[in-house]
Amino acid sequence: xETKRFSKNDxxxxxxxxxxxxxxxGKSSRNHCPFCLSSLHVDINPGDRANECxxxxxxxxxxxxxxxxxxxxxxxxxxxxxxxxxxxxxxDVQPDxxxxxxxxxxxxxxxxx
Numbered sequence: 001x002e003t004k005r006f007s008k009n010d011x012x013x014x015x016x017x018x019x020x021x022x023x024x025x026g027k028s029s030r031n032h033c034p035f036c037l038s039s040l041h042v043d044i045n046p047g048d049r050a051n052e053c054x055x056x057x058x059x060x061x062x063x064x065x066x067x068x069x070x071x072x073x074x075x076x077x078x079x080x081x082x083x084x085x086x087x088x089x090x091x092d093v094q095p096d097x098x099x100x101x102x103x104x105x106x107x108x109x110x111x112x113x
Contacts, residue, residue, distance in 0.1 A: 016040055016056060023093050032057070032072065032085060034094040037101070039085070041076040053079050062087065062104035070101050073108075 010024045017038035024030060029047040032039035037059035044050045055078025063071050070087035089096040 017058075025088055025091055026093055027091075028088075030088065032059070032074070032096075034088065034091070034096045037072055037096065037104075039074055041078065041081065041083070053081075055079055057083065059100075059104055061107040062101045063108045064105070070096075070105075072096075072101065072104065 010026065010029050012021065012023050014020070015022055015033035015036060015038060018033060018036040020033060020035050022030065022033050022035075031043065031046070039057035039059075041053040041055045041057050042049045042051050053076060055076040057074035057076050059072050060075045060082075061073040063073065065071050068086050070089060072085050072087050074083045074085060075081070076083070087096045087101050089098045089101055
């Protein structure tokens, strides 16, 4: 049986890092805090919430993609895995902190994945 590569999972949550309430994105799955850009290592495939690690994902860098816009690079503080996630800086509800994303682009060469 084939596993889906993407599952829509657009629930609100309280950020484990900064404690702020994060509202659903409304059009896609939101998996990181728009205020501090942190996340939790909960997915194997986007939205499936099937990863047992559950470590804090810290935003360590950001890169630009001509088709997807800004991509945030997260590093898991528990297992060390690097993950890429599309930024939602243009969202209608709680857009990602664009100043923080731009600041992270200075570290993009440190994390090529």
